[in-house]
Amino acid sequence: LTINGREVGVAKDSRLASEFDITDFITNGSNRVQIRVIKWSDSTFIEDQDQWWHGGITRSVKLFATEYVFIERLYATPGLEKNNKVGTLNIRAHINSINEEEIAGYRLKVKVIGVKGAEASATVTNQKAPNWTQKSATEKQAGDDFFLGTYWDGNMPKDKYQAYLATEPIIPGPLELNIKVPSASPWSAESPSLYDVEYQLIDPSGQVIEVTTQRIGFRSVEIKGCDLRVNGARVMIYGINRHDFNRRSGR
Structure with missing residues (x-):
């Protein structure tokens, strides 16, 4: 990846997403962004699988801007308990900043849209890391x-x-929040019930500076004996090594 002729970085993994911070590479006005794809690398045979080997870009490419303080990572882990009647949602969030901007005191508010009372919030505090x-x-x-x-x-x-x-050193630690959703509609392949989760990052003055959403499904997955069970029911997996691709849209 180059910006205005300056090399930003290189990524070799063709399956996982790659992200580059280009804050220091762009200028006001027009900027030239170039991505060069090389089909083979010294990691090619590490990724050897039963599939077609293609050069090119198989994921969407986007450019986005944030405030100086932003939501860096979100790990949402939904589940089910109490006979698949109550949905559980554990969220682990990392808040970060550009140019070492102070982030202690910023607050993350999370809510499951459309479910009354299904919300929680946590404030960033400094701690040993x-x-x-x-x-x-x-x-x-x-x-x-x-x-x-x-x-x-x-x-x-x-x-x-x-x-x-x-x-x-003392640095802000991750945030962990837990939400319960009574009478949740379980997710399954046959009935893929999904919920929208909204995240709001709020600065110490109370102003919302970032909003993002995720779609989740409440389900339980377990191995019981020799069975793979989803929501307590035995499921059958059809097919292995299915590496589908589309000649226009990629994977």
């Missing part, structure tokens, strides 16, 4: 062995590692 004691809902479910493997490779005793973390 990475925070040893703060686990996501997924990490809590996976257990301590997974958590230690994620943040700690075992090269030093746990107490010494915690002491090392105490010397880390």
